[in-house]
Amino acid sequence: MAKNHITTTINGDEYEFLCDTEQTLLDCLRDELFMTGTKEGCASGDCGACNVMLDGQLVCSCLVLGVEADGKSVETIEGMAHGDKLHPLQQKFLELNGLQCGICTPGILIAAKALLDRNPDPTETEIRYWLAGNLCRCTGYDKVVRSVQAAAEEMRKG
Amino acid sequence: MDDLRYEAPGTLEAAVALLAGEKGEARVMAGGTDVLVLLHGDIIEPDLLVDIKNIPELNGITQENGGWRVGAATNCMDIVDHQEFSAAWPGVIDGVKLIGSIQVKGRASIGGNLANASPGADTVPAIMAAGATATVFGPKGQREVPVEDIAIAPGKTSLAKGEIIVSFFFPPRPPHSGGAYLRFTPRTEMDIAVVGVGIDLTLDDGGTCQAARVVLGAVAARALLVDEAAATLIGTAVDDDALANLAAAASAACRPIDDKRGTKEFRVKVAAVLARRTALIALQRAKQS
Numbered sequence: 001m002a003k004n005h006i007t008t009t010i011n012g013d014e015y016e017f018l019c020d021t022e023q024t025l026l027d028c029l030r031d032e033l034f035m036t037g038t039k040e041g042c043a044s045g046d047c048g049a050c051n052v053m054l055d056g057q058l059v060c061s062c063l064v065l066g067v068e069a070d071g072k073s074v075e076t077i078e079g080m081a082h083g084d085k086l087h088p089l090q091q092k093f094l095e096l097n098g099l100q101c102g103i104c105t106p107g108i109l110i111a112a113k114a115l116l117d118r119n120p121d122p123t124e125t126e127i128r129y130w131l132a133g134n135l136c137r138c139t140g141y142d143k144v145v146r147s148v149q150a151a152a153e154e155m156r157k158g
Numbered sequence: 159m160d161d162l163r164y165e166a167p168g169t170l171e172a173a174v175a176l177l178a179g180e181k182g183e184a185r186v187m188a189g190g191t192d193v194l195v196l197l198h199g200d201i202i203e204p205d206l207l208v209d210i211k212n213i214p215e216l217n218g219i220t221q222e223n224g225g226w227r228v229g230a231a232t233n234c235m236d237i238v239d240h241q242e243f244s245a246a247w248p249g250v251i252d253g254v255k256l257i258g259s260i261q262v263k264g265r266a267s268i269g270g271n272l273a274n275a276s277p278g279a280d281t282v283p284a285i286m287a288a289g290a291t292a293t294v295f296g297p298k299g300q301r302e303v304p305v306e307d308i309a310i311a312p313g314k315t316s317l318a319k320g321e322i323i324v325s326f327f328f329p330p331r332p333p334h335s336g337g338a339y340l341r342f343t344p345r346t347e348m349d350i351a352v353v354g355v356g357i358d359l360t361l362d363d364g365g366t367c368q369a370a371r372v373v374l375g376a377v378a379a380r381a382l383l384v385d386e387a388a389a390t391l392i393g394t395a396v397d398d399d400a401l402a403n404l405a406a407a408a409s410a411a412c413r414p415i416d417d418k419r420g421t422k423e424f425r426v427k428v429a430a431v432l433a434r435r436t437a438l439i440a441l442q443r444a445k446q447s
């Protein structure tokens with residue numbers, strides 16, 4: 001049977017792709033559009049490595065079908081920096097060693113940005129709860145939390 | 159392998175026609191947090207997925223006749239973020255907040271949590287304790303069903319082929335009403351209930367319990383509405399004696415299994431402890447409302 005023809009907006013630009021119904025949005029981003037910034041950790045909603053924004057909602061792209069993105073707006077890690085200028089979250093993760101291997105990092109950055117967009121001044125507890133669905137096997141969560149706090153502070157200064 | 163097809167109809171009638179007309183296996187999909195895990199694990203092999211999220215009646219939270227109507231596909235983040243509904247039904251919010259992570263809650267719905275029919279589903283005891291009814295639409299039209307009559311066994315519901323849960327109605331709340339849901343899990347986040355308890359109660363002006371509903375999750379093949387446990391609270395000030403009776407009644411009602419999460423004995427004991435703690439939170443909230 002014919003593949004599904006999908007038109008979607010990713011990081012503000014319109015994209016078209018073909019996919020099978022079974023393919024997740026994560027598969028489509030990586031294998032059809034070659035946007036490999038979004039990572040796969042578990043493919044079952046447990047780890048958060050695949051986090052993207054879908055119509056303004058933080059989701060696991062491994063638990064979204066590619067066909068569901070038709071007519072929707074997707075934000076991925078590729079849209080976070082402006083040219084060479086990193087987002088404050090990216091900058092602080094670099095400065096404060098909020099990552100080691102980096103597999104979990106795109107998902108954590110997307111999730112952390114979603115938090116700061118709705119709450120510019122979260123407590124440490126709020127950050128830890130918000131990021132409970134983002135697993136990191138190497139850094140340990142402390143530096144991640146510190147990086148988010150530092151970025152939040154910087155962003156509040158404007 | 160046959161190709162899996164996907165439809166996202168915009169009306170209830172269209173969705174039901176697709177589901178009822180499918181020759182192969184059709185599956186309803188809301189947030190997909192269960193369906194897609196099952197699909198990609200090859201546990202289900204549907205021919206057609208009917209995505210019901212675009213149907214207006216399945217989305218949103220509105221006031222109705224002094225109560226609240228919540229679309230069955232409304233995602234859990236939208237429910238948690240709704241301040242008025244959260245204030246009216248804090249026990250339901252306790253359950254909704256426990257589903258997965260933020261990113262899972264951004265997709266997961268209470269309709270799906272109920273229809274997935276897992277005995278450990280976290281929103282189900284709270285919604286049953288709230289006395290909510292489900293509006294169900296299918297090939298034979300619409301019917302109103304008490305929530306406790308929908309999930310009947312692990313993975314099995316009483317819904318007929320082609321039937322969809324459209325919304326839940328939470329009835330008007332008398333003054334001095336409060337609810338709570340607590341679960342026991344080895345980890346605080348991202349885990350599945352070993353025991354869950356939902357309690358809702360209403361006090362009179364003097365602080366005597368007039369009405370109560372007590373629901374146990376994860377201790378039987380489905381969540382149990384335990385009238386004997388509710389009866390231990392009604393007519394009392396929910397004092398120590400009443401709480402001791404509640405705890406005993408909760409333990410007595412359990413029909414649990416042994417599994418890797420907990421033994422039968424452990425579940426029976428924890429049900430008593432949690433019932434008591436849940437009742438105290440519900441009582442506190444009832445006094446404040």
Ligand SMILES: Cc1cc2nc3c(=O)[nH]c(=O)nc-3n(C[C@@H](O)[C@@H](O)[C@H](O)COP(=O)(O)OP(=O)(O)OC[C@H]3O[C@@H](n4cnc5c(N)ncnc54)[C@H](O)[C@@H]3O)c2cc1C
Pocket residue numbers: 044045046185186187188189190191192193194195210230231256257258259262265266267268269270271272273274278279280281317321322323324348349350351
């Ligand atoms: C990482 C992770 C962690 C989780 N943690 C928890 C947890 O702690 N506690 C918990 O209770 N759950 C947990 N869940 C499961 C929870 O997300 C689901 O049960 C969810 O609530 C189902 O809603 P959905 O909209 O995603 O349903 P779907 O996956 O779309 O559907 C679930 C089932 O219900 C049917 N269905 C859906 N909507 C309707 C409807 N309106 N009418 C009729 N049938 C319908 C579908 O056909 C399917 O059989 C977790 C899931 C994940 C992936």
Ligand code: FES
Pocket residue numbers: 039040041042043044045046047048049050051060061062063
């Ligand atoms: S890959 Fe999606 S949550 Fe792990």
Ligand code: FES
Pocket residue numbers: 099100101102103104105135136137138139
């Ligand atoms: S940096 Fe390696 S998993 Fe997080």
